[in-house]
Amino acid sequence: MSAHTVIPITGLDPYDVTIGRGLVANIAETLGGGVAKVLIVHPATLGAKANALRESLVGRYEVLLAEVPEAEDAKRVEVAAFCWQIMGQTDFTRTDAVIGFGGGATTDLAGFVAATWLRGVKLVQVPTSVLGMVDASIGGKTGINTAEGKNLVGSFYAPAAVLVDLDTLDTLPKNEILAGFAEIVKCGFIGDPTILDTIEADVAVATDPTTPEFRSLIEKSVALKARVVSEDFKESGLREILNYGHTLGHAIEHAERYRWRHGAAISVGMVFAAELASLAGKLDPSVVDRHRSILKSLTLPIDYPVGRWQTLLATMQRDKKARAGMLRFIVLDAVGKPTTLAGPEEPMLFAAYQEVGV
Incomplete structure (x- = not known):
């Protein structure tokens, strides 16, 4: 089996889903040039890994961290507003980028934040759960929950790329x-x-x-x-x-x-x-x-x-x-x-x- 498998998503906003190991270490290649600031949206349980990812990008980008609640608790408008506040206070522009680093709820939230800030900024999804890898991070569905139901507020917004790094599953229960x-x-x-x-x-x-x-x-x-x-x-x-x-x-x-x-x-x-x-x-x-x-x-x-x-x-x-x-x-x-x-x-x-x- 090859080191990396690339599965294309075609349509109006094409992008690739790359599956393999060691992908997070090379995420700068995916972000590319023209990006000045990067916001990494992550749950608390991935704090250490998110910080390591930040350290790998510092020097090339100004990297910000947004630690959000676990699982569906992240998918609330108050949490999205917290991310928007970070972006607003740091003059986050349309040419900057958001990384969704976590399970399906985290990538749903990160996608929604990226889709709505300045009507859309670059988004790279790095799912760290099986659910996120095969479903939530793929296809451009983003959203948050309301008191009336799940995913009732959201948008369709294609990421620039999805990196399915199987190494992130090694410590998953x-x-x-x-x-x-x-x-x-x-x-x-x-x-x-x-x-x-x-x-x-x-x-x-x-x-x-x-x-x-x-x-x-x-x-x-x-x-x-x-x-x-x-x-x-x-x-x-x-x-x-x-x-x-x-x-x-x-x-x-x-x-x-x-x-x-x-x-x-x-x-x-x-x-x-x-x-x-x-x-x-x-x-x-x-x-x-x-x-x-x-x-x-x-x-x-x-x-x-x-x-x-x-x-x-x-x-x-x-x-x-x-x-x-x-x-x-x-x-x-x-x-x-x-x-x-x-x-x-x-x-x-x-x-x-x-x-x-x-």
């Missing part, structure tokens, strides 16, 4: 790696069944960041997302398939006040979507069982308290995919064949939820 695998499983069900085959063959090998199998899963997931977002940057059609499991998943995250990891919530959401497709006569029950088996092997949850249905339904009705009050779900006709189910009746939704309820 195993449960964080497994949580990120929900998005990899999603890619398997919506478009690349070989992903599922690799996980089923040996889950321990597949989830070990030092193995060729792990890197292959990262590359396949990135390649799938790259194909989709290259064709549909602003989610006007095809890109919606990437939301498989997310309608209920986002509602669970909101209900749990974001104490659940994104991958855990999406795991339940995918089982729900599979049950819904089965009840609608679209999906063979054996594929529903396959969802449960694979996600369970990754120690991801596949159920949620049955008594929370009305709360979840109210949140889903504010989902971004809803149209004129009609709920729309990404479901499967078969593995690798996603489609949209529009306006399912509430009794069918509740029946599907009963299958994941405990």
